[in-house]
Amino acid sequence: MDDKNPYKIILNIISKLYPYVLLSLSLKMLIWFFESASWWPKINNPGIIIGVIGFGIAILLGAKLSVVNSRLYSIEDAVCRIVGSLRIFVNKKNVSKDIKGWAENFEVTLFDPAKEGIVSMRNQTDILIKKLVTEGHDGPNLSGFSRDVSYVLHRSTAEIPVAYEYFLTMISILYTLMIAVMLPGIAGFIAILIVVVVLMGAAVIIEDMDHPLDNSPTSLIVVNLEPLRHFIGQNKA
Template identity: 40%
Template sequence: MMGVKLRSLINSLDNPVSNFDKFVVWLFLILTYLTVTSLVAEEVFPDFYYKNNEYFNGVEYLTLFVFSVEFIVRLFFSENKIKYITSFYGIIDLLSVLPSLFGILGTGSINGLWLRIFKVFRLVRLLKFVKLGNTVGGFIGKLIPFFAATIAFKGLVVVLESRYWWPDFQNIGVVVGVVGFALAILLGTKLRAVHSRISTIEAAVCRIVGALRDMQNQSNIRDDFLEWSRQLEKALKSPKEMMDDMAMNMRKKTDALEERLEKLEVGSGTTAGFHKDVVYLLHQATSETPSAYDKFLRYVIISYTIVVILAVPGMVGFISSVLMVYILGGMYFLIDDMDNPLDYGEGSFIDVRLDALEFYNRSGSGVINQISSIETGCRGTVSGYGLEQPEVI
């Protein structure tokens, strides 16, 4: 019975689902971060470290105990023990505990230069928590893997900075400032483009709904209008991988609807403007930032962060690196999310408001005498159809 529980616990560490699973994973994550803190304090603030040595040793003993138990349990319940020990994370798990155990058994101490060097391997354990990002979800969930990698990398750099052979970067501030300014321009350009795209999609939806209300009063195919608008809403909310096919299907439905309107002699100016807005909306719905620009932006952010990690020394560099990931990584993910404005999944932060279209479809026949701006998401009516210009709110 105990074996089943332990095996279940190990599986939970790899794929946390319940709140208890997440608690255990967070405990391991915090202990690993405390290892980083201990290493940084020992290298950067040696007086403070040795003054509070008993507290740091207490954390080290606790971490060593937890990691040792995890390693033993994983090894015991592994179907292929040799494969686990020789795997990448198996070696990291072993090197995370073995040197400290030898230190205690041999000298009774968990300090010493060679032990500190081997403690660096614990930092690689942070990479084991990249799956935690998907479990946590949300904005912080996306950044957790990058926080883990950055802290592990910077922790190693802090240890190496005290060595005589580590290069001393001079006048790096100018380079960091210039590249940072250029990076801000790149991010700002993409932000302006995706924000404009969101606004134009919302405005186009408002114009289309206004045209539908105008045309249904001039024809006897209100049910067809309602069916078409419901198909449009379904297309706009379809998954990204299906968007191109749904957009093509909506273009065909729009062509067929316009042919019927022409036979009914509905005003050509109204139908022409309506068709133009539908084509424009579907084009905006399927467009995205060029992949070359997006890749270049991503590579620049990664390169810039690596330079800061390597060139800015000590605790200032450590804090700067973490802030860099939070600010630049956060901006990148937010803007990238805005670049998919019609993604209504749980992981989406910002999306287009389709209030006007949704309210029109929920209204049954689509005939509502008085519609407030709050209900529709628009103010005014439709320009180009003999009506007023809408405003997105």
């Protein structure tokens, strides 16, 4: 993963958390005005309910983290294998120029993996593979190269299923509302602040990891394409 300025990372995290913190504290402030009313419900022991829902959220976030973390590193591993194949192909007869041009286009596509770019890259890969086969350079190396390229291009736009995201969002909102309602006074303000920072902070980080090829200025975690860029720098088309 690419290294970034730690101060910039912290500022990006704060900027992403700020709207959630502001909204949750505003909600708690609104609830606080009603807490002294006689009709406001009093819950003496909310720990069990809070614990059960919190445990459920932890499981869902943990499962999502496992998936996105595995995807991120598997993309990096596949890119390294692709570069290894390119280092062999670039020295083959009659295909060196094609390999260099393909590598540059591949890097551009991964930097901004739009759907149209992915389709175009797949077509370019098909053309390159056909030429490699025509020139007699087929074999295990080409097979692995084709498989890894297909994997990276597919994973570059893959995301966690929408239904999973919606359910996780729903119970996270429910959990925050429950904290705001069940914990009165100053303790409630402190609790909801901690919950939002921890819960939404984890969600923001994991969501950012779910887009490992997002190179926008506010991106926190991206795939390290340094091996590919190093190869391109060594072999300018």
